[in-house]
Amino acid sequence: MNTSQISYKRHRFPPEIIAHAVWLYYRFPLSLRHVEEMRLERGIVVSYETIRRWEKKFGLDYARRLRRKQPSRNDIWHLDEVAITIAGKKHWLWRAVNQDGYVLDEIVQTRRNTKAAKRLLTRLLKKQGQVPKRMITDKLGSYGAARRQVMMDIEHRSHKGLNNRAENSHVPLRKRERMMQGFRSPGSLQSFVSTFSAVRNLFVPPRSKRSAFQIHLHRLNAMAQWKAAAGVIA
Secondary structure, X not given: OOOOOOOOOOOOOOHHHHHHHHHHHHHOOOOXXXXXXXXXXXXXXXXXXXXXXXXXXXXXXXHHHOOOOOOOOOOEEEEXXXXXXXXXXXXXXXXXXXXXXXXXXXXXXXXXXXXXHHHHHHHHHHHHOOOOOEEEEOOOHHHHHHHHHHOOOOEXXXXXXXXXXXXXXXXXXXXXXXXXXXXXXXXXXXXXXXXXXXXXXXXXXXXXXXXXXXXXXHHXXXXXXXXXXXXXXX
C-alpha cells in the first residue's frame, strides 16, 4: 500500500467532499451527472466536469493506497477475457479473480492469443509473488500454451462450466459500461477498471460473511480504509 500523502493543494473543495464524490462514482452505478445531483441535494454545488477531473486525478491514487488481499499458495486463479468495443474496434479485457471472486489483475489488450494470455500470467506472478494451487479457464487454447511457458508445473483445468466465477466477475463492469455509454480509449478503460475493481474488492463482502451484522462490520471497516487511503480524517 502506498503511504505517501495525497496533495489537495489548489482545490477549493475540502478533501472530504472530493473523496466522497469519487467514492460515489466508483462504488455505485452512477453517472457523473447523478453524482453532481446527489452533491447538490446536500447543498454542494459542483459540476459533473469537476467530478470527472477528480476521479481521473485521484481515483488511481486512492486505489493504490488500499490494502490488497494477501496471496496464498492455496489460491485458485480463475482467468477469463471479455470483448469490449472502443471507438468501433474490438479490445479484450483479460481478468483474473481468485476463488472468492477477488479481482487479482486486469489488463486491456488488442489480441486474444497466447501472447496476450502470457502477458496476463506474467503480470499476475509478479504482482502475487507466488504461483497458485490451480488455474481454471475456459476452453481457449491460449491459456494452456501460455501456462506451459510461464508456470508449467501448475495444475490447469480447462472447462467452461468451472469458470463461472471469472465470467460472473464481468457483470458489474458491463453494467457500468452501459451507464457510461462505452469507453473512449483503451487507456481510459484500463484506468477505470483498475480503480473500479479495487473499490469493489474493498466494499463487497466475501461470501463467508453472510450475516447482516458481519456485512455491516465489513462495510464500516471498508469505509474507514477508504478514508485512510484518501487522507480524510474519519
